[in-house]
Amino acid sequence: MTISRLSFTFVSDLVRRETAMLYDPGKEYLVEARLLPLAREAGCTDVDAYVVTLQSDAGERAKVLDALTINETSWFRDNTPYQAFTEAMLPAMIAARAHTRHLSIWSAACSSGQEAYSLAMLLDQHLPSGWTAQILATDVSPKMLARVDAGRYSQVEMNRGLPATSLVTYFARAGSEWEVCDDLKRMVRTQHLNLSMPFGPLPRFDIVFIRNVLIYFDLDMKRDILRRVRQVISPDGFMLLGSAETTLDLDDHWDHEAHGRVQLHRPTGPAAFTTTFQPTALTGA
Amino acid sequence: MSLFLEPSLLDVQMVLEEVWTSFLGVEEPLLPRTPGDITVGWSAAVTVSGEWHGMVSVELPTHVAEDVTRRMLGLVDGLDVAADEDVADAVGELVNMIGGNVKSLMPGPSVLSLPVVAAGRVARPSDVVEVCRLDASWAGSPLVVSVHVQAKAA
Amino acid sequence: MHALIIDDSRAMRSILRRIVTDLGFDTLEAADGQEALDHLHAGRVPTLCLIDWNMPVMDGYTFITNVRANPAWRDITLMMVTTESEHGQIVRALAAGAHEYVIKPFTPDAIAEKLELLGLVAKAVPV
Numbered sequence: 001m002t003i004s005r006l007s008f009t010f011v012s013d014l015v016r017r018e019t020a021m022l023y024d025p026g027k028e029y030l031v032e033a034r035l036l037p038l039a040r041e042a043g044c045t046d047v048d049a050y051v052v053t054l055q056s057d058a059g060e061r062a063k064v065l066d067a068l069t070i071n072e073t074s075w076f077r078d079n080t081p082y083q084a085f086t087e088a089m090l091p092a093m094i095a096a097r098a099h100t101r102h103l104s105i106w107s108a109a110c111s112s113g114q115e116a117y118s119l120a121m122l123l124d125q126h127l128p129s130g131w132t133a134q135i136l137a138t139d140v141s142p143k144m145l146a147r148v149d150a151g152r153y154s155q156v157e158m159n160r161g162l163p164a165t166s167l168v169t170y171f172a173r174a175g176s177e178w179e180v181c182d183d184l185k186r187m188v189r190t191q192h193l194n195l196s197m198p199f200g201p202l203p204r205f206d207i208v209f210i211r212n213v214l215i216y217f218d219l220d221m222k223r224d225i226l227r228r229v230r231q232v233i234s235p236d237g238f239m240l241l242g243s244a245e246t247t248l249d250l251d252d253h254w255d256h257e258a259h260g261r262v263q264l265h266r267p268t269g270p271a272a273f274t275t276t277f278q279p280t281a282l283t284g285a
Numbered sequence: 286m287s288l289f290l291e292p293s294l295l296d297v298q299m300v301l302e303e304v305w306t307s308f309l310g311v312e313e314p315l316l317p318r319t320p321g322d323i324t325v326g327w328s329a330a331v332t333v334s335g336e337w338h339g340m341v342s343v344e345l346p347t348h349v350a351e352d353v354t355r356r357m358l359g360l361v362d363g364l365d366v367a368a369d370e371d372v373a374d375a376v377g378e379l380v381n382m383i384g385g386n387v388k389s390l391m392p393g394p395s396v397l398s399l400p401v402v403a404a405g406r407v408a409r410p411s412d413v414v415e416v417c418r419l420d421a422s423w424a425g426s427p428l429v430v431s432v433h434v435q436a437k438a439a
Numbered sequence: 440m441h442a443l444i445i446d447d448s449r450a451m452r453s454i455l456r457r458i459v460t461d462l463g464f465d466t467l468e469a470a471d472g473q474e475a476l477d478h479l480h481a482g483r484v485p486t487l488c489l490i491d492w493n494m495p496v497m498d499g500y501t502f503i504t505n506v507r508a509n510p511a512w513r514d515i516t517l518m519m520v521t522t523e524s525e526h527g528q529i530v531r532a533l534a535a536g537a538h539e540y541v542i543k544p545f546t547p548d549a550i551a552e553k554l555e556l557l558g559l560v561a562k563a564v565p566v
Contacts (some may be wrong), residue, residue: 033316129465155386155524155542156303159549163556164540168530173389176299307544308454358449359457371449378448381493382543385522393525397493399447 011035014054014061015068017072023068036069065090066143073114074160081211081240084259086122089238093206094128096236103133106205106232108195109213110137113148113188114157119209120184136203138193145190153182195225202232212242219250226251230267233236239265291339291416292390292432298419300386301430304379305423309356318422323429326350329376329402330409331384335395339416340433342385342407343376349426350376373402383430412436440559441469441485443504445475446520446527451543455489455520458547462560468557472497476505479512487559491539492521492528500535507536516557520545 003011011031012023023031032047039050042060054061076082093103103123107116116137123133131176137148158167158178170177193199195213208229214222233239239254240262241247247254247265257264305315324400331339345353354360354367354375367375377400385397401407417432442464444455449470456466467483469475471494478485488506491498497505499519506512517533518539529540539553554560 028318030314033314074548076556079555154299154303156307156546156549159541159545159553161549161556162528162551164533164537168526168533171526173524173526175390176296176386188375237507241386241523306545307546354450358453374448376448378450381448382522385493385543386524389524390471394527395525399495408460 003028003047003051004162007048010051010054011064011068015065018065018274023112031068035064038063040066045157054246062141063143066141073111073157075114075162075166076118077115077161077211079161079210080260080262082118082122084240084262084264085119085207086126088257088259088264089207089240090122090126092236094131097206101128101131103127103131103206104203105133105135106202106208107137108193108208108210108229109174110139110148110190111141112153112157113137113142113144113151114153115209115211116148116188117151117170117180117184120187121170123187124170124184133187134203135188137188137190137203140192140194142192145192148188149185151185151188152177153180196221199228199232205233206237208233208237208239210239210241211278212245214241214245223250226254230254233267235267237267239267240261241265290337290389290434292323294417294419296390297387297417297430297432300383300390301419301421304382304386309353309423313424314404315421315423318420318427320418320420321427323427325406327372327376327402327404328407329400330382330407331380331400332398333384333388333391333395334398335389336393337388337395338435339387339391340409340413341380341387342409342429342431342433344406344429344431345376346426346428349423349428351381352424371405376400377402383439387432409433410435440487441465441467441480441483442487442489443469443475443483443485444489445472445494445499446471446489446491447471448491451491455550458550459487459489459554461547462551462554471495472499472502472505475502478519479506479509483517485517487518487554487557489518489520490552492519492523492532500532503532503535503537516559518553520550 008028008031015023035047035050042050044050054064060249097103105119110116116135119135127133139145152174154177170181171200226247229239253268254265255268302315324346327350328342328344330340330342350372351367354372357375358371380400388395388397412435413433414431414436415431416434419430421428442459444452446468452468460549467485469477469478470526473496489558491504492499503517506515517537518535521539522543524542532540539557540551541553549562
């Protein structure tokens with residue numbers, strides 16, 4: 001049983017188009033090994049039959065992309081955004097939210113959750129006692145959201161940028177994996193969300209991390225996403241993009257503040273939000 | 286009473302895959318293989334003693350052991366020949382990494398021995414039984430990882 | 440900057456040597472803790488030690504306690520690189536004075552990111 005050339009071409013084109021990852025001819029056995037479990041799960045007799053279903057089933061296509069995409073997320077990825085979080089965003093928000101003693105944070109396109117839990121660790125270390133925080137982790141992939149909820153990471157993932165002191169403080173062994181502690185899990189809530197569609201009801205966010213995801217959208221969609229983020233961020237809130245992403249030339253409704261080499265974005269003007277008004281968000285402005 | 290006496294096959298498989306993809310490249314994945322006899326060219330074992338007692342072994346055909354060695358040492362395939370002492374060293378480090386991670390699957394604390402490596406099969410004590418065996422294939426060649434515990438414990 | 444790579448496996452030393460050389464370190468090697476201490480006593484004091492736990496003659500844990508007992512060596516950054524991955528073992532190593540801990544198996548990125556955390560390697564890509 002081997003994957004046909006036609007099926008392989010379809011799958012490698014799909015992966016290249018959606019993720020820019022290349023599966024060259026010669027990798028047929030690898031594609032087959034990764035897709036066979038999905039084919040069986042879907043009730044197909046072989047991988048070729050399964051690939052036929054992909055042409056009409058976006059849900060299965062998403063599973064294929066998950067299976068063939070190597071997840072390269074690390075803890076505290078790029079480091080400096082998290083320094084900016086601790087040194088600039090958090091102190092400003094703690095000053096501004098003294099009346100509610102609560103922070104609301106959005107980790108958009110959260111993938112397997114390292115960003116959300118990295119933020120949760122910093123909140124655990126730096127939030128004054130008596131304060132609470134909620135991190136909403138959203139992603140388009142249900143499989144990724146299930147991983148965030150489980151909070152379990154492989155040995156190889158644990159090595160990626162996580163300080164050893166944080167490892168022993170916040171994680172316990174769970175078989176061949178490590179599992180994040182309940183205190184951090186309680187801080188993180190997951191929700192399915194496709195950034196290219198209307199968001200639906202969301203809380204008002206004080207800080208939004210939306211990193212390394214706008215690059216996947218065209219210019220119009222980038223503008224549309226930023227416009228909709230502006231509707232759910234507090235007037236005095238912060239938004240952080242990936243290092244290769246900027247709101248300059250995209251949208252003049254954002255101010256830019258530099259913290260070291262990191263650009264922090266803040267909404268400008270009074271009418272930032274109109275659709276989901278929450279009175280508590282006003283007083284800190 | 287069998288609780289915690291042996292690691293789960295799935296966990297051992299995960300350990301092996303992580304060792305393999307980290308040091309031997311993702312382009313040649315490990316695939317599951319129907320259990321069967323293999324011609325053992327090199328093998329290595331570590332023992333774990335403490336809260337849990339067991340022995341973790343890896344068995345490889347000669348050309349797989351040499352290929353593993355070349356990749357770990359960064360030698361050029363087809364150009365550099367892996368010397369026997371290099372093969373012994375690389376196969377020993379392989380079982381050290383697998384064994385250390387298997388140890389962490391089990392109740393601790395326990396102590397990991399230094400690896401014992403042999404051309405051919407490593408001798409096992411007569412009073413141990415196999416509780417976990419993983420047959421895998423790499424680039425079309427077989428390899429086996431197994432876990433043994435003392436017979437009276439099993 | 441010098442890195443002293445302490446591991447009884449030549450293959451593992453070779454893997455680590457290639458990684459830290461790419462990150463800009465000159466390397467020294469030792470096959471056990473005693474050989475590593477001999478380097479230090481001879482005045483070859485590195486910026487960074489990468490230390491395996493299980494080795495013949497002197498293990499990595501004992502090496503760390505020896506280094507920490509000598510104030511002249513307090514500037515050395517100590518990073519365990521070992522297959523020892525029990526929670527309690529990591530706690531022990533950190534308490535003895537290890538600054539960081541990498542569990543085998545690891546990818547080259549993992550070593551680079553840990554050295555960034557320790558401030559020994561600058562981030563290559565501007566953020």
